Each structure stands twice: as C-alpha cells, then as structure tokens.
Amino acid sequence: MMRSRARWATAGLAVTALTGLTACSSTGASAGPAEAEGPVTIEIWGWNAETGEQIVDAFNEAQDDVEVKYVLQASNVATQTNFQNAMEAGSGVPCLVQGFAPLTTMVVNGWAQDITEQVEGSADLYNEGALAAAQVDGRYYGLPSGSDGQFYIVNQKTFDKYDVEVPTTWDEFVDAGRELKPHGVDITNLAGEDPSSLMNLAQQAGAEWFAIDGDQWVVNFTDDGTLAAADVFQQLIDEDLVSNQTYMDKPALLKYFDSGKMASVTTQWWSLGGYQVGFTDSAGDWSAHPIPQFADAAAPVTPGRTAPSFVPEGCEEPDAVMAYTDWLTTPEAVEAGRNAETGAIGFPTQIQDPAPYVEEVIPKDFFADEKAAGEEIVAAQETVIGKFELGPNYDAWFPELQDQWGKAVAGKITLEEAMTAVEEFVASDLESKGISYTVAE
Amino acid sequence: MSDTTLVPDAAAVGETARKPGRRRRRADEYSSVAEARGASRWVVLGVLVALALYAVGPLWWxxxxxxxxxxxLYTTNGLWFSQFNLWQNLGDLFTYQDGIFSRWLWNTVVYAGLGSLGLTLVALAAGYGIAKYRYRGRGLTMGLIIASFLIPGSLMVVPSFILFVNLGLYDTIWAMILPGMFGSFSVYLAKVYAEGAVPTELMEAARIDGAGEYRIFFSMGLRLLSTAGATIFLLHFVASWNTFMWPLVFLKGAEKWPVMLGMYxxxxRGTDSTVDLTSLVLTGSLIxxxxMVVLMIAMQRYWRSGVTLGSLK
Amino acid sequence: MSVNTQDHHTTAREPVPGSPPGGRARSGSSPRGRTPLWNWRTAQSVKGASLTFPFLAGFALFVLVPVGMALRESVYTTKSTGGLGFGGQTVSFAGLDNFAAGLVDGSFWTGMLRVFLYALVVVPLTQVLSLALALLLDAARRRAAARFRIALLLPYMVPGVVGTMVWIFQYSPTVGPLTPFFEIFGLDVNFFSSSMVWVSMGNLAVWGSLGFTMLILYGALQSVPHEIFEAARLDGASELRIAWSIKVPFVRASLVLTSLLSIIGTLQLFDQPLLFRAVTPETITRDFTPAMMIYDQAFKVGNLNYATALSVILALVVGVASAIIYRFINREEP
Structure with missing residues (x-):
C-alpha cells in the first residue's frame, strides 16, 4: 500500500496514457526548420520514433541552409505536457511541434504563431483539405497537414453470404444492419469510449459546432447536421444493430472483427496494417468502399480531421520551418520516411496527388482486390473535408462528450440529450473562462 | 491520541542488526515448534498455494x-504456449530503434541506484537525528513529514517543473536523482528503526570514549542501521525503477529515458500510429x-523477516 | 495522524540525552539551571539536529517550495481576454473564491462519497487478507514460507503499467481465462460491465498491494516473542486462538499504519478508474473520483487555480479522515 502514494504521483500523466488508447487522429506530419542566412538550427518535437530522426537526417543532408534536430517525445500526451511546461517556463521552446491537439486550442493558448505569410508562399504544394485544416479564423496558424480521409472496409464474404448489398448511403447502412441482424451479424462497432465516430459523421453531415461571428463564438451542438448524424446512430443503438467492443481489449476486438460477425468498419489508411496482423481468418475477405453518404448531399464528402503541426510563439525561424515542411512533400522525403524494418512509408496525405504512393500502404493479402482498394483510398483523400472547428476549449469539453457518448451508446440517454448536455457544458466552460459566445437557437 | 509503541519489534530489529546470524537460528528453533501440525498444516499450505496462484497467475500469462x-498473442490461448518465438522477440527488443532498450536499462540502473543510495544516506541521517536527539523543531520536523504524506501528487507537477527550469535541473540526470533523495516516508522509516536499533547506552559509551556525534553516527549508527538502510534502499529502488511520470515531464530526449518511460x-505508439508494439512492450516489461527480482532475492536477508514500519506516534 | 506528535515522545522508554526526565525537550534551557545557555548537551543536540539538515534543505526545496507555489495558484483566477479567447489571459486575485466554489461543487463531493464507500470495502479487505497471509506464513514451515514470500511479493515488483495491461488481458470476456473459469461454476461474469467495474478495480488494487502489506505485517509478527506462544500452547490454547488473541494485538501498531497508508492511497484513487473509463464510460465519468476531477480541471479544462484549490480540499479531507480512523482503531488499547 505504501506504493499507492508514489504511484499516484506517477498516475497523473501516466494514466493519461491509457485514455489515449482510443485516440485515432493526430498523426500529423512531422515538421521542420527553414532557410535563412547561413545554416539556421531549429528543434522539432514529435513522437515519431520510427522515422522522425531519419527524415530529419535526410533533410539535413539535402541542403545546407537549415539544420534540424529531432527531439523524440514519449507520446502525444507527453508532447503536450512537455510543451505546455516549456511555454509556462518560457524557455527551451522548439520551432516546430507535432500537433497534439486541435489547432484552435493552440491559438487560444497563445502557443501557435501566425505563419500566413510563409504558408501562402508555397500553398500550391498542398491539397485543399490540408490548407483548410491549417487555418483558424482565416489565418494560417498551422502547417498544411493532411487529413486522413475516412473510407470503409466491409467483409465482402459476410455481405455475399447473406445476400446484402453494400450500402452507399447512411439510410441504406441502417437497412443493411436490419437485414444482417437476424443472422447474428452487427453492421459495425461503436466503442463507448470513442465519440470520434459521431464527430466524423457530424462533420460529414455539415455540422458546425463552433463558428466565429465577429468577436464571439457561436456554439451549436444541435444543428441539423449533428442531428442527422445522431439520428443514424440512434437507430443503430435503439435497434441493437451494432456491438460495443472497447479498443482497450484489443485481442477481443480483433477476434470479433475477424469473426465475420461484424460486417463493416470505417477506417483510415494507417489502421490497415494492424488489422492485417490481427485478422487470421478473414484475410482476403475485405473490400474498401467509399464511406456512405447522406442522401441529400450535393456532392460526396469524406470526413477526416487532423491536428496540424504548428510553429510556437517565440520561434524566430518560421521560414526555416516552412522550408522543411515544403521539403516533406518531395519524393525524396517520402522515401526517407520508409521504415527500414517493415518497408512501409507514410502516406503523404497533404500533397496534391498522393496516388503514386498508395500501393505502398495497402497491406498484402488483406483485400480481395488490392488495386480497387487503393483507388478508394485515393478517392477518399480527394474529397476529404479537413476542417472541423472544435472551438477554443476542446480539451475541456472532449471528456464531457466522451461521458455523454458513453451513456448514449449504453442506451441510458438519447444522443440528442447527450448533445444538449455537451452544449450546456461548453457554454458554462466558456463563461468561466471569460470567452464571449452565444448558443445558436 | 494514544501511543501505540512498538517496543517488541523495535527491539527485534535492533537485535537483528547486531547479530543477524544468531537471531535467525533462534527464530528457526522457535518456529519449528510454533509451526502448524497435521491437518491444519495442509489447510495452511492449501490457502497459501491458492493465494500464491492468485499473485503469480497473471505473471504466468x-x-x-x-x-x-x-x-x-492476439489469437491463441493466453495461458499456454504456441510457437516458441522468444528469441525472435528478444532480438527485436534489443535491436529496435538501434537498440535503445539497453540504453534505457542502463539509465534506469543509474537513476534508481544513485537516487536510492543518496536517499538512504539522507534518510538514515535524518531519521537517526530525529530519533536519538531532543532539540527544538524536532516536533515540527515530524509534523511536516507526516503532513507531507497527504499531498496529492498532481499538485506538484507544474510548480516543480517551473522550479527545475529555474534551478537548471530540467533535462539533466539530476532531475531524476535529486528530488527523490528527500522522501519523507523514508525518513519516517529510518526514525522508527533508529529508535529500536541504536541503543542510547552505546552512544553514551562512545561519547565517554571521546567520539564526536558525527563520528558516532558514521562509525556506529550507520552500521546498526544497515537493515533499515537496505529496506529504504530497496523500497525506493523499486519505486524509482517503475516510475515514468516524473521522467516524462522532466527529461526531453529519448536518450535519457528510463526503461518504464520507454515501455510507455x-x-x-500502438494506439495512434501504424505500428503495434505490444509484443515488444511485453517482452521489455518482463526483461x-x-x-528487480534478482535484487530482491539477493538482498533477501534484509527483508526475509519482513519490513518493520512501526507505528505513527 | 497529527502534527503535534512530539508531546508523546517523552513517554519513550529510555532517558533521552538533553531532556529532563518526563519533561519536554528543550535545547538550551534546562529546568535545573538556565545559566550555561550553551553547554555540551546543547552542543550535542545541535549536532544531532544538524544530521537532519540535508533532508530538511532538500525537503524545503523540492517539496515545500512547489507546494507554496501551488497554494499561491489557488487564490488566483485566470480569464481570457478578447472575445474569442485569442488575446491571451489575465490573472487576478480571487481570495478564497476557488475554495468556496469547491465546497459546494456537487460532482466533487459525489466523487468523494464514491471513493469513501469504495475505501470502506477495499481497505479492510486488503488488510484482512494481508494479515491472514502473514499469519499463515508465520504458521508454515520456514522453507515453504520463504518460497511463498517471494511468490507473493512478485506483484509488488511489477510496474503498475505492466500489471494493468496484464489484467486487462485476463479480464477480457472474449479471450481472457477468467470468464470461462467462472462459467465452470455456472456464473456469467463480465469484468468489463458497469456492475462489475468496482470489483475489477478493487481486485487490481488488492493484487498490487497484497504482498507488500503482508510483508510489513509479517515483519511485525516476527518480532512477537515466541515464548508467549509456548506458554499459551501449554495452557491448551488453539492455534486460531493464539493467532487472534496474541499475534493480532501485537501487530496492531503496524496494522494501523498500513491501514492509514491504504486509506490515503484509496481516497486519491486515480489510475484504476481512469483505466476502466475506456471500458465502461457510461459509469466512470471524467469526474468519477476527486483525483480524476482534479486532473480533469488541471490538464483538460485548464483551470489550474480551481484544480489546486480542490487538491487542498482533498488533502484536508484525507487528513481528517486519517486522524479519525487513527483514533478509532486506537481507542481500545490492549
């Protein structure tokens, strides 16, 4: 028992590790330094242990203007902690930090500097989603960073076996769930701890949880888009068409995904490797499809968010950072990011045309048709939205959203009630922080 | 507030310290008599086996x-072997990220070793001082020590960080070693042991022989307190071996990390990127x-008869 | 557990150098004659006191200073400037406002009640099990005892992160061995369900601390003079009776201490609920325990001022609870 005290101390951050288990976003690109008179030295903080350093080495070798030093952090949470502390202490602040939280959070805390001038100079290197994601209130506070477009993989064998059409709209998705249920098959999995499915669907439905109106925030967690998204999930939950496996229990999760009892799951390119390792029975049964659309959508849109890397206030070499970031879009940089052990590369989702690289990120023997899967992944990337404003106090309200989502998935409350509760929480938190806002009617 | 003293255990500690060999033999004789016999012996054994299984079972996994x-790992029965892949896992562990795991192990040995040594010295001196001398401020010291047990850990993180940056300790190995050297619980332990293990008569005798107070402590007190020292050392060593929140906040680059932070x-990594290192983490955890197990067993003679905490008074 | 502990030290069994028998220690002023203000006894106790200086210096620097800095935070309040929150922050003095808010914060006190109820079960359970283990070890053959001691201590040496990870694999309803195990007895147990979450957390806590608490109690038991048992045995007392009437009272002092440490740890409950939050988010909310709420306020909501005030309140509650329990256990002296 004596240990419990010491352990508690470690718990503070230690255990955030565990909450991090569900985090799926924020694989922002690593960032770097830039050019100036003579060699400029800049420091990068990130948690890319596999290839962070070798990319930086390649960059240092490729040119003489900027010298980059990569400081490896233990994790996303660790980066946030260390960075927050460094800013607090006002010393040892790096020039480029891998995005550990939504960009607006960085701006509100006074962490990210305005780099509009630098980004606009090389905007043509990046796709629209990447540029959109780097802006807050019309200014660039982040570096253009690719959002991983969501697509969905279906167990084609299961669909064929029960003669169910692969849905293309969310209404069809619910219908497919109803058709599969009598066979003991769930249409998908909704983890109770991970509200990101809801955030993605709301983004796709055009929801706007936070908007800027002059000098105040307009908060709206119950707009038409959010309610449309909530309605899809509410039907799935009410009719018991989904499972609620947790990401914490990975063996169980993979076993269940692999069992043929789960028909589909939305995902992004970097999850495929893990699925391939975990799926022993269903390998080769899967196919990739565009994510279902809302029936009234004018054009297909793909949800996808990112937490862009940014240049902290106090860094004096934003040009050097931009030079490094631009270099990351080159074929040499992508090649430098190849993992020596697995042979895998990072999919450069920020560039205009990532198609030439897609073949490299498709795991072997997983899809029934690898070429078609590659095309779907590229297509998802072309229509990705990128931007979803999460307001000035994301860190505060996200745990509340988690709580409410958990209750809704367990059937204790409806999703509409959940979103109303989150909205109230956001309002009271903004109030206490002294930030102006209105709640939209 | 009544006074639960620990006269008996304190006395025993003192005796152990002085004549470990003899006491053990004596205890053996007694316990051979005290041991349960016959049927009750099997009950005792049965319950012990059950609880030992409870303790060790998850580690078997x-x-x-x-x-x-x-x-x-994800697809076969967790309680029995499948293909034997241990050598491959060990190879991966020691070569992954250019073999940084060995570096982390070494760092941990240095941090835990130096920190525990320093703590042991500081705590023994303080505990001995509090137990064996009467002076103004002694009560206040004990009060501070006990009150500090109540401080919630999270309270300390941010202010400590600012402090360390100002002291120039941030991102140095001293940030790992120094703060741990002033643990109040260890001082408390040392005081309890010193009360029992260091007879005042011996100190008086040494004084009559003309020894100064410091000399008495270094030449006699430390020796008499070796059991206490070993206990304090072990407890802190285990705690600092396992800690990773402190280094996470106070060390910047992976080169300086201890092993648990590395494991963490x-x-x-497995949760927010393309790679899943669970196998490596499990192998690293075991290694x-x-x-620590080796150390515990090697130092068994110091804790085989248990850890004596005494009472709060 | 109290701060003015020194008054009782005069009951120590041996005469203490530098202090008049039965009187309170006071260096530099002896009751017999206050003439030599600096005599050799005084010099002695000053030297003795100086042995604690390294500790006190470090303690002041690494504990008291940060605590002071933290306390300072608790009487301020931080607000954003500029409507959108982009304009930086202002800090203003708030007096005891944060404390006042904390005292009437419903979710904070609900969490407090929760951990109290949990502690009511887990603390006695750990203590009783550890005590039973210590008594059993004491009754086992020496050689066997040595083996079991190592086995029982192994969980203590396993880092918390690793232990937690291992138990998640055990609990897993799909792949873990526990669910099939309980099915043998016809029980359908899901360790990840809302109703079982307390049991799952409690087990993790007990598993991690059992061996160590046992070691402390075993240590206390070893110092019971064995002559007493022999006498009792000759009088025909049963082993159980000897254990209950002789051994347990002897380890009472240690039991008080392990219980208090256990209570302090449990009231600050944090890692286990945070871990199980992912598994049963509908039950374990972000403010489930006081410590979780403090963490949420400090590192998520970003209200360090309020979080610090809550920490102080928590520390006070834990202190008061410890004092009450200490008195309660010690009321009936053997």
Whole structure:
C-alpha cells in the first residue's frame, strides 16, 4: 500500500496514457526548420520514433541552409505536457511541434504563431483539405497537414453470404444492419469510449459546432447536421444493430472483427496494417468502399480531421520551418520516411496527388482486390473535408462528450440529450473562462 | 491520541542488526515448534498455494505471452504456449530503434541506484537525528513529514517543473536523482528503526570514549542501521525503477529515458500510429522486471523477516 | 495522524540525552539551571539536529517550495481576454473564491462519497487478507514460507503499467481465462460491465498491494516473542486462538499504519478508474473520483487555480479522515 502514494504521483500523466488508447487522429506530419542566412538550427518535437530522426537526417543532408534536430517525445500526451511546461517556463521552446491537439486550442493558448505569410508562399504544394485544416479564423496558424480521409472496409464474404448489398448511403447502412441482424451479424462497432465516430459523421453531415461571428463564438451542438448524424446512430443503438467492443481489449476486438460477425468498419489508411496482423481468418475477405453518404448531399464528402503541426510563439525561424515542411512533400522525403524494418512509408496525405504512393500502404493479402482498394483510398483523400472547428476549449469539453457518448451508446440517454448536455457544458466552460459566445437557437 | 509503541519489534530489529546470524537460528528453533501440525498444516499450505496462484497467475500469462509473436498473442490461448518465438522477440527488443532498450536499462540502473543510495544516506541521517536527539523543531520536523504524506501528487507537477527550469535541473540526470533523495516516508522509516536499533547506552559509551556525534553516527549508527538502510534502499529502488511520470515531464530526449518511460512510449505508439508494439512492450516489461527480482532475492536477508514500519506516534 | 506528535515522545522508554526526565525537550534551557545557555548537551543536540539538515534543505526545496507555489495558484483566477479567447489571459486575485466554489461543487463531493464507500470495502479487505497471509506464513514451515514470500511479493515488483495491461488481458470476456473459469461454476461474469467495474478495480488494487502489506505485517509478527506462544500452547490454547488473541494485538501498531497508508492511497484513487473509463464510460465519468476531477480541471479544462484549490480540499479531507480512523482503531488499547 505504501506504493499507492508514489504511484499516484506517477498516475497523473501516466494514466493519461491509457485514455489515449482510443485516440485515432493526430498523426500529423512531422515538421521542420527553414532557410535563412547561413545554416539556421531549429528543434522539432514529435513522437515519431520510427522515422522522425531519419527524415530529419535526410533533410539535413539535402541542403545546407537549415539544420534540424529531432527531439523524440514519449507520446502525444507527453508532447503536450512537455510543451505546455516549456511555454509556462518560457524557455527551451522548439520551432516546430507535432500537433497534439486541435489547432484552435493552440491559438487560444497563445502557443501557435501566425505563419500566413510563409504558408501562402508555397500553398500550391498542398491539397485543399490540408490548407483548410491549417487555418483558424482565416489565418494560417498551422502547417498544411493532411487529413486522413475516412473510407470503409466491409467483409465482402459476410455481405455475399447473406445476400446484402453494400450500402452507399447512411439510410441504406441502417437497412443493411436490419437485414444482417437476424443472422447474428452487427453492421459495425461503436466503442463507448470513442465519440470520434459521431464527430466524423457530424462533420460529414455539415455540422458546425463552433463558428466565429465577429468577436464571439457561436456554439451549436444541435444543428441539423449533428442531428442527422445522431439520428443514424440512434437507430443503430435503439435497434441493437451494432456491438460495443472497447479498443482497450484489443485481442477481443480483433477476434470479433475477424469473426465475420461484424460486417463493416470505417477506417483510415494507417489502421490497415494492424488489422492485417490481427485478422487470421478473414484475410482476403475485405473490400474498401467509399464511406456512405447522406442522401441529400450535393456532392460526396469524406470526413477526416487532423491536428496540424504548428510553429510556437517565440520561434524566430518560421521560414526555416516552412522550408522543411515544403521539403516533406518531395519524393525524396517520402522515401526517407520508409521504415527500414517493415518497408512501409507514410502516406503523404497533404500533397496534391498522393496516388503514386498508395500501393505502398495497402497491406498484402488483406483485400480481395488490392488495386480497387487503393483507388478508394485515393478517392477518399480527394474529397476529404479537413476542417472541423472544435472551438477554443476542446480539451475541456472532449471528456464531457466522451461521458455523454458513453451513456448514449449504453442506451441510458438519447444522443440528442447527450448533445444538449455537451452544449450546456461548453457554454458554462466558456463563461468561466471569460470567452464571449452565444448558443445558436 | 494514544501511543501505540512498538517496543517488541523495535527491539527485534535492533537485535537483528547486531547479530543477524544468531537471531535467525533462534527464530528457526522457535518456529519449528510454533509451526502448524497435521491437518491444519495442509489447510495452511492449501490457502497459501491458492493465494500464491492468485499473485503469480497473471505473471504466468506474461511469461507465456513473451514467447509468442504478435499475431499469436492476439489469437491463441493466453495461458499456454504456441510457437516458441522468444528469441525472435528478444532480438527485436534489443535491436529496435538501434537498440535503445539497453540504453534505457542502463539509465534506469543509474537513476534508481544513485537516487536510492543518496536517499538512504539522507534518510538514515535524518531519521537517526530525529530519533536519538531532543532539540527544538524536532516536533515540527515530524509534523511536516507526516503532513507531507497527504499531498496529492498532481499538485506538484507544474510548480516543480517551473522550479527545475529555474534551478537548471530540467533535462539533466539530476532531475531524476535529486528530488527523490528527500522522501519523507523514508525518513519516517529510518526514525522508527533508529529508535529500536541504536541503543542510547552505546552512544553514551562512545561519547565517554571521546567520539564526536558525527563520528558516532558514521562509525556506529550507520552500521546498526544497515537493515533499515537496505529496506529504504530497496523500497525506493523499486519505486524509482517503475516510475515514468516524473521522467516524462522532466527529461526531453529519448536518450535519457528510463526503461518504464520507454515501455510507455512504445505502448502509446500502438494506439495512434501504424505500428503495434505490444509484443515488444511485453517482452521489455518482463526483461526489465528481472533485475528487480534478482535484487530482491539477493538482498533477501534484509527483508526475509519482513519490513518493520512501526507505528505513527 | 497529527502534527503535534512530539508531546508523546517523552513517554519513550529510555532517558533521552538533553531532556529532563518526563519533561519536554528543550535545547538550551534546562529546568535545573538556565545559566550555561550553551553547554555540551546543547552542543550535542545541535549536532544531532544538524544530521537532519540535508533532508530538511532538500525537503524545503523540492517539496515545500512547489507546494507554496501551488497554494499561491489557488487564490488566483485566470480569464481570457478578447472575445474569442485569442488575446491571451489575465490573472487576478480571487481570495478564497476557488475554495468556496469547491465546497459546494456537487460532482466533487459525489466523487468523494464514491471513493469513501469504495475505501470502506477495499481497505479492510486488503488488510484482512494481508494479515491472514502473514499469519499463515508465520504458521508454515520456514522453507515453504520463504518460497511463498517471494511468490507473493512478485506483484509488488511489477510496474503498475505492466500489471494493468496484464489484467486487462485476463479480464477480457472474449479471450481472457477468467470468464470461462467462472462459467465452470455456472456464473456469467463480465469484468468489463458497469456492475462489475468496482470489483475489477478493487481486485487490481488488492493484487498490487497484497504482498507488500503482508510483508510489513509479517515483519511485525516476527518480532512477537515466541515464548508467549509456548506458554499459551501449554495452557491448551488453539492455534486460531493464539493467532487472534496474541499475534493480532501485537501487530496492531503496524496494522494501523498500513491501514492509514491504504486509506490515503484509496481516497486519491486515480489510475484504476481512469483505466476502466475506456471500458465502461457510461459509469466512470471524467469526474468519477476527486483525483480524476482534479486532473480533469488541471490538464483538460485548464483551470489550474480551481484544480489546486480542490487538491487542498482533498488533502484536508484525507487528513481528517486519517486522524479519525487513527483514533478509532486506537481507542481500545490492549
């Protein structure tokens, strides 16, 4: 028992590790330094242990203007902690930090500097989603960073076996769930701890949880888009068409995904490797499809968010950072990011045309048709939205959203009630922080 | 507030310190009589076996898990072996990220070793001083020590960080070693032991021989307190071996990390990137636990008769 | 557990140098004659006191200073400037406002009640099990005892992160061995369900601390003079009776201490609920325990001022609870 005290101390951050288990976003690109008179030295903080350093080495070798030093952090949470502390202490602040939280959070805390001038100079290197994601209130506070477009993989064998059409709209998705249920098959999995499915669907439905109106925030967690998204999930939950496996229990999760009892799951390119390792029975049964659309959508849109890397206030070499970031879009940089052990590369989702690289990120023997899967992944990337404003106090309200989502998935409350509760929480938190806002009617 | 003293255990500690060999023999004689006999002996044994299984069972799983590759880990029965993949896992562990795991192990040995040594010295001196001398402020010291047990850990993180940056300790190995050297619980332990293990008569005798107070402490007190010292050393060594929140905040680059922070970072990696290092983490956990088990067994003679905490008074 | 502990030290069994028998220690002023203000006894106790200086210096620097800095935070309040929150922050003095808010914060006190109820079960359970283990070890053959001691201590040496990870694999309803195990007895147990979450957390806590608490109690038991048992045995007392009437009272002092440490740890409950939050988010909310709420306020909501005030309140509650329990256990002296 004596240990419990010491352990508690470690718990503070230690255990955030565990909450991090569900985090799926924020694989922002690593960032770097830039050019100036003579060699400029800049420091990068990130948690890319596999290839962070070798990319930086390649960059240092490729040119003489900027010298980059990569400081490896233990994790996303660790980066946030260390960075927050460094800013607090006002010393040892790096020039480029891998995005550990939504960009607006960085701006509100006074962490990210305005780099509009630098980004606009090389905007043509990046796709629209990447540029959109780097802006807050019309200014660039982040570096253009690719959002991983969501697509969905279906167990084609299961669909064929029960003669169910692969849905293309969310209404069809619910219908497919109803058709599969009598066979003991769930249409998908909704983890109770991970509200990101809801955030993605709301983004796709055009929801706007936070908007800027002059000098105040307009908060709206119950707009038409959010309610449309909530309605899809509410039907799935009410009719018991989904499972609620947790990401914490990975063996169980993979076993269940692999069992043929789960028909589909939305995902992004970097999850495929893990699925391939975990799926022993269903390998080769899967196919990739565009994510279902809302029936009234004018054009297909793909949800996808990112937490862009940014240049902290106090860094004096934003040009050097931009030079490094631009270099990351080159074929040499992508090649430098190849993992020596697995042979895998990072999919450069920020560039205009990532198609030439897609073949490299498709795991072997997983899809029934690898070429078609590659095309779907590229297509998802072309229509990705990128931007979803999460307001000035994301860190505060996200745990509340988690709580409410958990209750809704367990059937204790409806999703509409959940979103109303989150909205109230956001309002009271903004109030206490002294930030102006209105709640939209 | 009544006074639960620990006259008997304190006396025993003192005796152990002085004549460990003899006391053990004596205890053996007694216990051979005290032992349960016949049927009750089997009950005792049965319950002990059940509880030992409870303690060790999950570790058996860990032992089995490190012999499997990632896929088997997720897909085969956790309590029995599948293909034997241990050597491969060990190879991966020591070569991953240019073999940084060995570096982390070494760092941990340095941090835990130096920190525990320093703490042991500081705590023994303070505990001995509090137990064996009467002076103004002694009560206040004890009050501070006991009150500090109540401080919630999270309260300390941010202010400590600012402090360390100002002291120039941030991102140095001293940030790992120095703060741990002033643990109040260890001082408390040392005081309890010193009350029992250092007879005032001996100190008086030494004084009559003309020894100064410091000399008495270094030449006699430390020797008499070796059991206490070993206990304090072990407890802190285990705690600092396992800690990773402190280094996470106070060390910047991976080169300086201790092993648990490294394990933590690998574990985290699996959740938000393309790679899943669970197998490596399990293997690393097992390997990094081994030095501690070895140390515990090597120092067994100091804790075989248990750890004496005494009472709060 | 109290701060003015020194008054009782005069009951120590041996005469203490520098202090008049039965009187309170006071260096530099002896009751017999206050003439030599600096005599050799005084010099002695000053030297003795100086042995604690390294500790006190470090303690002041690494504990008291940060605590002071933290306390300072608790009487301020931080607000954003500029409507959108982009304009930086202002800090203003708030007096005891944060404390006042904390005292009437419903979710904070609900969490407090929760951990109290949990502690009511887990603390006695750990203590009783550890005590039973210590008594059993004491009754086993020496050689066997040595083996069991190592086995029982192994969980203590396993880092918390690793232990937690291992138990998640055990609990897993799909792949863990526990669910099939309980099915043998016809029980359908899901360790990840809302109703079982307390049991799952409690087990993790007990598993991690059992061996160590046992070691402390065993240590206390070893110092019971064995002559007493022999006498009792000759009088025909049963082993159980000897254990209950002789051994347990002897380890009472240690039991008080392990219980208090256990209570302090449990009231600050944090890692286990945070871990199980992912598994049963509908039950374990972000403010489930006081410590979780403090963490949420400090590192998520970003209200360090309020979080610090809550920490102080928590520390006070834990202190008061410890004092009450200490008195309660010690009321009936053997």
């Amino acid at each position: 860990l032992l089995v898990a490190v012999t499997k590759n990632q896929r088997e 970072s690998w574990l985290q 990094s636990t081994i030095p």
